[in-house]
Amino acid sequence: MSFRYFKHWLRFSPIQKIIVLALISIANLSAASAQTTPKGGIDWILVVDTSASMRGIGGTKNIFEPVKNSVNEFVNTARLGDTVTIYSFDQDVTLNANDVSITSNADRGKLKQIISSLQAQGMRTHTGKAVQKALEHSALLNKRADALGRTVSIVFLTDGLEDVRGIPNPISIPSNTKLLPDQQCKPYIFFVSLGLKEHEKQLNDFASNPALCGKGEVLRDPGGVQLNKLAENIRPVLITPKLDVNLPTTNLQPVLPGTTTEPLNINGISNVNGKVSLQLEDPQQSGISLIPPDRTIELVANQATVIPVRLQIPAEAKGGVSSLRLVLAIADQATAPITIDLPITIKSKLQIEPTKIDFGSIEAGKTTETQSLLVNTNISGTASLQLQGNSKDVSIAEPSAAISLEPGVTKIPVQLQVNDSNFESDRTFTLVLTADNPIVSPVSAGVHLHILMPLARKIIIWLLLGLLVLLIALIVVCLIQRKTPLELVEHFRNRKYLEGALVVLEPRPQLSEDEEISLTHQHKSKICLSELIPVIGGTNSDAELVTVWRAGKKNIDLHCLKGVIFVNTKNINTDELYDEDIIEIGNVRLQFNWIEHQRPSELSSGQTNS
Numbered sequence: 001m002s003f004r005y006f007k008h009w010l011r012f013s014p015i016q017k018i019i020v021l022a023l024i025s026i027a028n029l030s031a032a033s034a035q036t037t038p039k040g041g042i043d044w045i046l047v048v049d050t051s052a053s054m055r056g057i058g059g060t061k062n063i064f065e066p067v068k069n070s071v072n073e074f075v076n077t078a079r080l081g082d083t084v085t086i087y088s089f090d091q092d093v094t095l096n097a098n099d100v101s102i103t104s105n106a107d108r109g110k111l112k113q114i115i116s117s118l119q120a121q122g123m124r125t126h127t128g129k130a131v132q133k134a135l136e137h138s139a140l141l142n143k144r145a146d147a148l149g150r151t152v153s154i155v156f157l158t159d160g161l162e163d164v165r166g167i168p169n170p171i172s173i174p175s176n177t178k179l180l181p182d183q184q185c186k187p188y189i190f191f192v193s194l195g196l197k198e199h200e201k202q203l204n205d206f207a208s209n210p211a212l213c214g215k216g217e218v219l220r221d222p223g224g225v226q227l228n229k230l231a232e233n234i235r236p237v238l239i240t241p242k243l244d245v246n247l248p249t250t251n252l253q254p255v256l257p258g259t260t261t262e263p264l265n266i267n268g269i270s271n272v273n274g275k276v277s278l279q280l281e282d283p284q285q286s287g288i289s290l291i292p293p294d295r296t297i298e299l300v301a302n303q304a305t306v307i308p309v310r311l312q313i314p315a316e317a318k319g320g321v322s323s324l325r326l327v328l329a330i331a332d333q334a335t336a337p338i339t340i341d342l343p344i345t346i347k348s349k350l351q352i353e354p355t356k357i358d359f360g361s362i363e364a365g366k367t368t369e370t371q372s373l374l375v376n377t378n379i380s381g382t383a384s385l386q387l388q389g390n391s392k393d394v395s396i397a398e399p400s401a402a403i404s405l406e407p408g409v410t411k412i413p414v415q416l417q418v419n420d421s422n423f424e425s426d427r428t429f430t431l432v433l434t435a436d437n438p439i440v441s442p443v444s445a446g447v448h449l450h451i452l453m454p455l456a457r458k459i460i461i462w463l464l465l466g467l468l469v470l471l472i473a474l475i476v477v478c479l480i481q482r483k484t485p486l487e488l489v490e491h492f493r494n495r496k497y498l499e500g501a502l503v504v505l506e507p508r509p510q511l512s513e514d515e516e517i518s519l520t521h522q523h524k525s526k527i528c529l530s531e532l533i534p535v536i537g538g539t540n541s542d543a544e545l546v547t548v549w550r551a552g553k554k555n556i557d558l559h560c561l562k563g564v565i566f567v568n569t570k571n572i573n574t575d576e577l578y579d580e581d582i583i584e585i586g587n588v589r590l591q592f593n594w595i596e597h598q599r600p601s602e603l604s605s606g607q608t609n610s
Contacts, residue, residue, distance in 0.1 A: 042151045042238055043083045043099070043141050045187075046071055047130050049158035050088040054120040060159065063194055063224040064120040067157050070227035074155070075111045077231045078102045084111055085137060089130035090122015091167055099141075127162040127200060128171040135179045138187045150301075151238045152187040155230075160195040162202070173202040177209055185213035185269045185304035190234060194224045213269050213304060214245075243270045243299075243330050245307075245338055254345040257378050258315035260291065261344070266307040266328070270299040274330035276307060281325040281339075287314040288322060288344070299330065311344065318407055319348030319379040319440070348440040350383075351376040352433055357414070361450040364457075365420035367397050373412040373445065375433065381405050382436050385414070387447075389429035393419035394449065405435065416449065424453040496525045498547055498556060500579075500594030504533060506587065519545065519556075528561065529585065539586030541565060545577075556594065558583065 048071060056062035071086070078084055079102065086097040097114050100107055134154045141152050164170035189212060191203040199220065207216030221227065245268050255261050268276060276297040280290040291310040299305050309326065322344050329337035352375050359368040375383075382402040387394060398415040414431070427449045434442040453461075478488055498519040509515055517532050525547040530536045541563020548555045556577050558567060566584040567575045577583075578599035583590040 041079065041081060042153055042235070043085070044074055044078060045085045045087070045134050045137055045152065045154045046074060047087045047089065047134050047154065047156045048118060049090070049125060049127075049130075049156075050118055050120045051090040051122040051125045051159075051163070052120055053125070054159050061196055061223050063159060063227075064118075066224040066227045067194070068115050068118060070157065070224070070230050071115050072112055073228065073231040075102075075108050075115070077235055078108070086111070086114060087130060087133055087137075088118055089126055089133075090120075091124035091126055093126065093129050093133045095133070124165060124167060125158065125160065125163040126167060126170060127156075127158060127203075128164070128173045128176065130156065131173055131176045131206070132171050132179065135176060135183065135187075139179070139182050142184065142186050147186075153234065153238055154187050154189045155234065156189075156191045156203075157194060158192070158200070161198050161200050173200070173206055177206065177211070180209055180211035183211070185211070185215065185267065187212075187215065188238060189216045191216075191218045192227075192230065193218060193220050194222065194227075196222045213267055215269075243268065243274075243276070243328060243336075243338055245269075245328060245340065254347045255311075255313050256347045257313055257317040257319075257349060259313055261311040261313070263308040263310050264342075266309060266340070267304055268297075268299060268307045268328065269304045270301060270330060272330070273301050274299050277329050277331055278307070278309065279327040279329075280311070281327060282322070283325070284322055286317055286322040286324075286346075288312065288317065288324060289314075290326075311342075313346060316407065317346050317378060319346050319377075319437070321345050346378070348435075348437060349376070349378045350433070350435055350440045350443050352443050352445055354445065356446045357431065357448070359416055359447065359449045361452050362416075362418055363452045363454055364418050364423070365454065366418060368416045368418070368449070370398065370413045370415050373414050373431075373433075375403070375405065375410045375412055376408070377405050377410070377435075377440075378407050379405060379435065379437055379440060380407065383433055384436075385412075386432045386434065387429055388432050388444075390427055391429040391447075393421060394427065394429070395419070402436075403433075416447075418449075418451055423451070425451050427451060494520075494523075495554065496547055497523050498525065498527065498545055499554070500556065500577075500592060500597070502529075502532060502583075503591040503593060505582075505589040505591055507535065529583075529590075533588065533590070536585050536588050539563065539588060541585045543583075543585065548576075556592075 048067060050064075052058065053060050054062075054067065055064040075084060082102045083099045084097060084102065085095075085099055088094045088096055096118070097111055100111055102108065134156070138152050138154060141147065141150075162173060189207060191200075191207055193199050193203065203218050207218050209216065219230075221230075245266050253262060276299055278290060278292070278297075280288070282288055289312045291312050297305065297307050307328070311324075324342040324344060326340040326342050327337050328340070352373055354373075357371050357373070359371060362368045383405050384402055385396055385399065387396060395417045396414070397417040398413055403410070403412055427447075429447050429449075430444045431447050432442050432444045474485060474488070478485055481488060481491070483491060500519050502517045502519065504515050504517070519527070522532075526544055528542055528544045530542045536542060542561040543565045544559050544561055546557045546559055548557050557574055558565070558572070558577050559574050560572065563585070565572055566582075567577070568582055569584070577592045577594070579592070579594045579597045581592045581599065583592060
């Protein structure tokens with residue numbers, strides 16, 4: 001019966017207890033026939049609380065006599081070769097019997113006399129110091145030449161809370177944890193709590209300290225009801241062959257497929273010599289295998305040994321958590337195998353190739369050529385493609401739905417759709433593949449795409465730009481000319497036409513409205529004088545008025561066609577006319593009027609004399 005389950009035994013009904021004790025006796029007989037216990041198998045360290053409360057002082061139940069009877073029972077059940085050490089404690093700790101070897105009944109009688117002399121008269125309960133003394137004694141026993149193959153069992157019997165009032169520099173129970181590493185997982189420690197009311201909770205934390213390798217236990221027996229059976233039930237825990245292990249953690253660090261895990265060090269201890277065999281159970285058939293240690297794991301009785309465990313993860317292993325079980329057993333020993341659950345997380349792998357994709361040049365409004373994306377993963381599920389970065393007006397045409405992923409390599413065809421509204425540009429952005437599994441990080445590939453503008457759109461744009469330039473130019477000209485666009489258009493329409501007017505001085509026309517002839521209203525760039533004034537046709541002379549542009553300035557010239565023509569009394573062939581110039585053709589005298597076009601000085605008139 002393992003001490004781990006002893007506390008549950010205390011809860012049984014009387015009939016159940018009898019059955020359990022019978023089964024324990026049968027088990028012990030079987031164990032005795034299967035294995036010969038070495039001489040001197042157990043070193044007992046019995047620590048008894050002798051504070052006054054143990055005999056009922058302070059209103060508690062008097063349990064001291066049952067406690068002494070229980071200690072006597074340990075002496076009675078001690079086998080030849082066992083040793084017994086007895087400590088008593090109240091405000092201080094007293095060593096009453098020191099490693100008394102059981103060689104005969106006389107030794108038992110000597111110990112019983114010591115037990116009988118114990119008195120519960122102490123005023124305080126210095127439990128921390130009692131723990132310290134017991135551990136120090138255990139360390140001395142473990143250094144003896146014959147320590148291998150022996151078992152140390154420390155049994156504390158106390159009825160309540162630690163009470164160190166008035167004790168100078170008391171030793172606390174937790175402070176003794178620093179002594180545990182030197183014990184090398186060898187001693188068993190039983191804290192038998194007998195109090196009816198309060199219980200020393202610090203003993204719970206101390207007994208569960210990992211440095212004890214699971215060999216610490218607090219047994220609650222309020223009022224000492226089960227003390228007569230205490231020795232009978234603790235001894236089988238110590239002599240039944242068994243293997244105990246202690247792990248720092250039951251979770252291995254996440255690993256990548258195709259790698260080996262870091263060593264998981266299992267602290268193993270057995271109360272018999274033996275060789276440990278390791279087996280890995282893989283219910284999910286993940287292919288994970290156990291890497292055997294490079295040496296045989298041999299356990300020496302009651303000596304802690306590190307058992308390194310490493311696992312080989314196959315390259316094709318699926319991502320996620322694999323539930324493994326590690327089975328440890330001692331060969332050729334009647335020990336129950338120990339099963340350890342090893343949930344291991346295999347890192348999910350998600351890779352894509354290539355990491356850069358060039359879709360070349362594509363005209364706006366069209367779809368690119370198909371490029372292949374290779375996805376290598378060790379998970380099953382779905383994933384989605386998304387564009388990130390400078391991908392405005394660009395969308396994914398294919399794949400149009402979620403991508404199905406299976407372990408291995410998956411080929412994904414990818415096409416991009418460029419919206420019709422795009423202008424010509426070079427684009428670089430990112431194609432991101434995101435799996436639906438949250439433990440997988442997204443992966444990405446860089447994308448390059450050159451967008452071309454359609455020819456028809458280019459023409460339209462250039463036309464619009466040209467119109468814009470013309471509009472700007474028109475505005476500038478209007479501002480300079482101080483004319484409205486309509487006035488400017490009219491000006492440009494009339495810029496090639498003659499301007500001004502001719503006034504007939506001689507002979508005077510019969511009608512007054514015929515005296516002045518408007519050249520502007522003619523809407524002509526060239527006209528003969530004979531067309532305007534019929535009387536000139538009888539003079540055998542004629543001339544024409546012509547619009548001429550010089551240095552960006554509009555001028556009106558008079559060209560002699562035949563006969564003799566005078567301008568301002570000067571005979572001319574061609575002459576530039578100015579405001580109020582007098583033209584003479586035969587007996588006809590005309591005055592040319594053109595407001596704001598006065599003749600410059602005579603030197604710059606540019607006249608050409610005939």
